[in-house]
Amino acid sequence: MSYHWYRGHVYGNDFGTDAPAQDGQAPAHDEQAFAALLADEDRIEPRDDMPEAYRKSLIRQIAQHAHSEIIGMQPEGNWISRAPSLRRKAILMAKVQDEAGHGLYLYAAAETLGVDRADLVDQLHSGRQKYSSIFNYPTLTWADVGAIGWLVDGAAITNQVPLCRCSYGPYARAMVRVCKEESFHQRQGFEILHTLSHGTTGQKAMAQDAVNRYWWPSLMMFGPPDDDSPNSARSMAWGIKRFSNDELRQRFVDMTVPQSEALGLTLPDPDLRWNDERGHYDYGDIDFTELFEVIKGNGPCNAERMAHKRGAHEAGAWVREAADAYADKHARRTEGAA
Amino acid sequence: MTDRPLLDYTLGLADDALVSAQRMGWWISRAPELEEDVALANIGLDQLGQARTLLTYAGELEQEGRTEDDLAYLRDDREFRNVKLVERPMTDFGVAMARLLLFSTYQLHLYRALSASSDATLSGIAAKAVKEVTYHVDHATHWVLRLGDGTAGSHARMQVALDAEWPYVDELFTPLDPTLTRLVADPSALRDPVLTDVRRVVAEATLAMPEVAPALGGGRQGLHTEHLGHLLAEMQHLHRSHPGATW
Ligand SMILES: [Fe+2]
Ligand SMILES: [Fe+2]
Numbered sequence: 001m002s003y004h005w006y007r008g009h010v011y012g013n014d015f016g017t018d019a020p021a022q023d024g025q026a027p028a029h030d031e032q033a034f035a036a037l038l039a040d041e042d043r044i045e046p047r048d049d050m051p052e053a054y055r056k057s058l059i060r061q062i063a064q065h066a067h068s069e070i071i072g073m074q075p076e077g078n079w080i081s082r083a084p085s086l087r088r089k090a091i092l093m094a095k096v097q098d099e100a101g102h103g104l105y106l107y108a109a110a111e112t113l114g115v116d117r118a119d120l121v122d123q124l125h126s127g128r129q130k131y132s133s134i135f136n137y138p139t140l141t142w143a144d145v146g147a148i149g150w151l152v153d154g155a156a157i158t159n160q161v162p163l164c165r166c167s168y169g170p171y172a173r174a175m176v177r178v179c180k181e182e183s184f185h186q187r188q189g190f191e192i193l194h195t196l197s198h199g200t201t202g203q204k205a206m207a208q209d210a211v212n213r214y215w216w217p218s219l220m221m222f223g224p225p226d227d228d229s230p231n232s233a234r235s236m237a238w239g240i241k242r243f244s245n246d247e248l249r250q251r252f253v254d255m256t257v258p259q260s261e262a263l264g265l266t267l268p269d270p271d272l273r274w275n276d277e278r279g280h281y282d283y284g285d286i287d288f289t290e291l292f293e294v295i296k297g298n299g300p301c302n303a304e305r306m307a308h309k310r311g312a313h314e315a316g317a318w319v320r321e322a323a324d325a326y327a328d329k330h331a332r333r334t335e336g337a338a
Numbered sequence: 339m340t341d342r343p344l345l346d347y348t349l350g351l352a353d354d355a356l357v358s359a360q361r362m363g364w365w366i367s368r369a370p371e372l373e374e375d376v377a378l379a380n381i382g383l384d385q386l387g388q389a390r391t392l393l394t395y396a397g398e399l400e401q402e403g404r405t406e407d408d409l410a411y412l413r414d415d416r417e418f419r420n421v422k423l424v425e426r427p428m429t430d431f432g433v434a435m436a437r438l439l440l441f442s443t444y445q446l447h448l449y450r451a452l453s454a455s456s457d458a459t460l461s462g463i464a465a466k467a468v469k470e471v472t473y474h475v476d477h478a479t480h481w482v483l484r485l486g487d488g489t490a491g492s493h494a495r496m497q498v499a500l501d502a503e504w505p506y507v508d509e510l511f512t513p514l515d516p517t518l519t520r521l522v523a524d525p526s527a528l529r530d531p532v533l534t535d536v537r538r539v540v541a542e543a544t545l546a547m548p549e550v551a552p553a554l555g556g557g558r559q560g561l562h563t564e565h566l567g568h569l570l571a572e573m574q575h576l577h578r579s580h581p582g583a584t585w
Contacts, residue, residue, distance in 0.1 A: 073367040073375070080363040084577045084585040085407050086356075086390050089363070090383060096366050097379035104372055142576055142585075192585075200583050308367070316370025318495065319431050319481075322488025329487065 038167055038239055045169045046112040054238055058168055059113050060129070061240065063120045066106035068132035069099045070124075071305050075139040076148060084142055091188055092145060098181045105177060109170040125310050133291060134221050136299030143196055143203075143210035149189015151211070151218040151256070157182045158252040159222065167239030190259065197264045204264075211260070212268045219283070220291040222249040253281050343515035345399040346419055347522060348460070349409075350558055351448075352392030353420035356410060357566070358441060359385035360573055361428040370431055377477060381438070384470040391463050398459075411577035415567045416560040422553065423506035425566040432492075432499035435481040440503055442474035443535050444510045444528065451523030460522060479539050486543025493544065500540070501548040508552030 034051050037044065044050055073096050080096065083089035107117040123129040134152055139145060160182065163175040196207035223229060223245040235241035243251070253272075260267050271284035293299065362382030369375040393406040404412075423441060428434050449471055452464035485496040513526040540547055555561040577585075 070367075070372070077367040080366060081360060081572050082576050084411075084580070084583075086386065086393075086410055088585055090386050090390070093363055093366065093379055093383050093386065097376055097383070100366070100372055100375040100379070104376070107372075195585060199585075200580060202580055203583055312368040312370075315368070316374075316431065318489070318492055319370035319485065322492035323484045325488045325492075326484040 035237075042167065042239065043169050043172070044167050055113050057235070057238075058171065058240065059110055059115055059120075062106055062110040062113075062171055063115075063123070063129055064131060066103045066110060066120065067124045067129060068135065069103040069106060071131040071135045071309060072152075073099045074305055074308055075135055075137070075301075076145055078139050079142060079145050082142070083145075088192070095149070095185055095188065098185070102178045102181070105174040106171075109168075109174045112170045121313070125306075125313060127306070130295070131305075132221065133294040133299060134217050136294050136302045136305060137214070137217055138301050140213075141206050141210060143193065143206040144214070146189050146192030146196060146207065147210035147214040149185050149187075150193055150259070151189070151214050152221070153182050153185040153189060154256060155218045155221040155252050157186060158248050158255070162242040162248075163240075165242065190263070193263050193265065207263075208265055211265050215267050215269070216286065216290070219249060219253070219286055220288065222246070222252065224288060224291075250280055253283050257281050340401055341399060343517050344457075344521065345396055346558070347515070347518060348392055348396045348399060350419040350421075352389050352396055352409070353418045354424055354441070354445075355385045355392065356389035357418070357420045357569065358424040359383075359389060360569055361424065362434075364429065365434065378434075381474050381477065384467075384474065388463065388467050388470070395459050395463070407577065411574045415562055415570055418560060418562065418566060418570070419558055420562075420566075421506065421509045421512075421557045422555065422563050422566075423503065423510065425557070425569060426506070426563055427565060430495075430499060431481075432485055432495045433502065435478050435485060436496065436499040436503045438474060439478035439482050439539060440507055440510075440536060442471050442478055444525075444532050446471045446475050447528045447531050447535075448523050448525060451528070455522050457521055464523075475535075482539055482545075483543045486540075486545040496543070497545050500545060501550060504548035504550045505553035509556060509558070512556065512558050 030049065030051055033049070034054065037048065044054075076092060076099075077096050080089065080092055083092050107120065110120060111117060120129065124131065134155075139148065157179060160175050160179050164172055164179060166172045166175070193207050193211070196203040198204075226232065226244045226246045229245055232241060232244055236244075257267065257272065257274075269284045271282060273282055274280075275282045294302070297303075359382045362378055362385060365378040366375055366382070369378055389410075390406050393409045397404045397406065397409060423437060428437060446468065449464040449467045453461050453468060455461040455464065482496065485492045487493070510532070511526050511529045514522070514524040518524075537547060555563075557566075
């Protein structure tokens with residue numbers, strides 16, 4: 001199978017290939033100076049010279065990451081009104097709010113590279129920029145909120161912890177804040193599932209069903225296998241990526257299997273077992289055709305997610321226009337008075 | 339013995355906050371801008387927090403061992419004591435901000451007065467809530483000014499929203515049960531201070547004070563609009579589908 005058309009859809013990970021990252025190639029001597037700067041400083045700041053390809057790739061990755069945080073509000077937001085206890089309702093509202101906050105930090109980090117948040121959001125709305133495919137799966141039961149916290153936030157942390165040391169300063173610093181909150185989310189998700197799996201028969205079945213549905217899509221969050229990730233080498237050289245897709249996926253599996261045992265839930269993979277020789281868990285083949293279908297737009301909720309996001313944006317247009325008009329009026333009044 | 343009037347009073351405050359939080363939660367991921375998703379979530383969380391401590395206290399007053407969740411999830415609409423202002427649909431941003439202005443201004447005056455109550459639990463809850471609600475009033479004021487004095491379209495839309503909320507304002511000032519007069523804040527004494535504050539914002543927003551009659555029926559007596567039943571059906575269904583389960 002060919003992955004050449006694979007576009008970034010993994011937040012905080014592989015940012016894929018696309019035309020915009022290729023244009024405006026920096027002259028070779030800049031590349032050399034940049035390589036030296038990277039070797040020397042290990043951290044690039046907005047005022048530093050950087051190759052155009054590096055800048056554009058970072059914009060793409062950070063924007064996609066920001067969009068993922070924002071679209072990710074929807075599947076869990078779906079359960080705010082129905083959370084089964086007031087404590088869980090409060091935790092869930094705070095979690096979804098955190099994701100909006102993550103989006104804000106990340107758009108701000110992208111803006112240090114000379115782009116506008118409004119333009120990035122337009123590109124999301126027009127489908128030119130992507131978000132993580134995991135959010136195109138539905139949250140059918142309350143247990144899905146637990147499974148997303150445990151597995152999806154868990155996978156996000158695995159991807160994002162290394163980004164706290166990525167070469168671009170503003171992105172790395174945003175990741176430090178984000179990762180702290182993501183680890184809360186992961187623990188909260190684990191706690192939801194733990195309560196369910198130690199509850200009634202119906203609750204336990206709900207938890208197992210959610211894990212069955214979210215396990216494979218969570219593994220897909222790390223992107224295609226290394227053999228088919230043409231951009232990874234470049235990202236690694238640029239210090240944006242520190243570990244390969246497969247290394248991160250393995251790290252996630254190794255972390256998650258013992259946690260599933262603590263939960264008393266099984267993971268839906270008959271090939272999952274400890275390999276003494278490798279010192280890792282082996283796992284079965286991932287069906288990437290499903291991932292590509294979701295990326296193409298054929299996932300269970302792609303249309304709903306975009307309709308919700310665009311719908312909210314359009315419904316709020318009159319409010320944003322009013323705020324601008326008010327600001328203009330009052331700026332004029334202040335000038336008039338001066 | 340249960341002090342029924344005090345219990346009903348506490349449930350009224352709790353249910354106002356709970357039902358309002360439930361409506362506010364809808365906005366998270368649907369706000370006109372990302373900062374507003376964060377702000378409305380904050381406000382909803384504050385209201386939910388108030389509801390939880392008040393419901394817990396109501397459970398203590400009732401002396402039947404009911405928890406915050408028992409009271410939130412296992413009462414039917416006729417047993418809810420919230421005002422009708424907060425229970426109606428709130429999917430228009432103008433409506434949301436008009437209502438928040440009215441409701442939070444009322445809550446601010448009420449909680450201020452209640453923080454001097456001789457009931458130590460209620461005064462403690464109220465003192466904490468005053469800080470939160472002060473921010474809600476600021477936030478609502480900020481938007482009512484922008485929408486009222488923004489574009490011609492937003493001005494018209496904001497006036498429609500304010501007019502539609504107005505019939506439900508009167509109920510906020512339902513007089514206190516006579517046995518409670520020396521104990522807690524009397525809503526009927528808040529009419530002037532609340533309306534004075536609201537009038538000032540409405541005028542600065544270049545809007546007109548609505549002249550519409552109050553809607554009949556009283557949420558404080560469990561006589562609600564048809565909307566509350568749907569809100570509760572959604573809020574309570576999962577909890578009720580698993581009797582006795584912990585979450
Ligand atoms: Fe996040
Ligand atoms: Fe998260």
